[in-house]
Amino acid sequence: MNTSASPDKSRLLSVVVVSADSGDSLRDCVRHVLGCTPRLELILIDNASADGVPQAIAREHAGDPRFRVLYNGANLGFGPAVNRAVAQAAGDMLLVLNPDCMLDDGSLQRLLEVCTDTPQVGLVGAVVCDAAGTPDPASYRRDPLLRRALTWLFGRRGEGVNIEGAMPDHVVDAEVVSGALMVLPREVFDHVGGFDEDYFLHCEDLDLCHRVRDAGWRVLLAGDVHVLHGKGGSSRHRPVFVSYHKHRGMWRWFRKFDPSARNPLTAAIVWLGIWAHFLLKVPGQWMGKSRNKETGKRREE
Structure with missing residues (x-):
């Protein structure tokens, strides 16, 4: 492989949000994305929600040509839903976003800048935070190898899964970033085959980061970008x-x-x-x- 993925800033960004009884936070997520200024389309793909929220959002934004909803007849899982949405997306850049993430315009522009201007960039994540502004350790961590997990479990000295210390405040290389928010060039997503559909929910982000790195691209954390992440609206049910x-x-x-x-x-x-x-x-x-x-x-x- 191994040309640098350097999409032009004027290209279309396809934002993919997967919902599954995600609740009212989904409304705010959609409003935040559509309030951003980069050229984008937003594809909401719904995994058979019973709460009626995706339909209500579709009515609310019926006049916005940037927005559309795709309905799955069953809960396909996160990765399979993203893959189906991307297959219908028109953008050269992709943003996979959780339905409980509230993205602002400045953060999105910065993420696109990092993804556009960094050599060999394959995937960019952000620091996702709770309502108090506390970063989620999953924003920046190592592959969960057994030896690392045992180091953490038994309190040994050495390299664990989580990276100790404060979150970086600048762009750094990472092994794994949070799947709550991932920006990547379409060519990278297509090259690695998208998400592994044998995962239903969780760990598919670890898998994607690993395969992007294996293919010769860089996984980056934009440490200067902080995004509110509500953590699991649908999982609480x-x-x-x-x-x-x-x-x-x-x-x-x-x-x-x-x-x-x-x-x-x-x-x-x-x-x-x-x-x-x-x-x-x-x-x-x-x-x-x-x-x-x-x-x-x-x-x-």
Whole structure:
């Protein structure tokens, strides 16, 4: 490969947002994107939401030629939905954006500048933050190799998955950036084959970053770009479902990329560890879901 992906700033940006009962934050996400000034189209692809929000948004923005909604008849998962939206996108640049991310114009322009002007750029992420402005460690981390996970788990000295210290305040090379917001040239996405559709939800961003790097492009964190990320509007309604697919994704990533997976005994231990961890989390997730329902009922009253 290995020419630099340097799209011209005047090219069209295709923004892809996947929804699945994402709630009212989706409305704000769409409004923020359509309030930005770069030349763009916004494709909202819906994974069989039952909340009626995508349809309401479609009516609200019916007069805006930059916006359209694609409806899937079933929940296909995150990566498969993105791939289907990209197949219908017209842009030379892509922005994959979570429905609970609130992107402002200055941040978008800066991300496009980094993606346009940096040699060998393959994918650019941002620092995603909660409402208090606290950065999510997932914005800038290393591949979750087994040896790194064990270093963190047992408190050993050495290289873990998370990168210690403050978030960078400038553009840096990264192994992994948050899948909540990813900007990349269309040619890069097409070259690596888009998202691996054998992931349903979670870890497909780790996979994409790895394959972009393997293909010879750079994964970058724009540390000077901070974006509000609401963290999981749809996942709160079905925590066990989401957790199951997260653990399933962890197992797939391990088998694809971790050298430790070549050892059958090690792989068996990892498999048991992943699914034991999932089972241990289920009771707390069910209790949390029940509390959320009760809180919702009291608010309605």
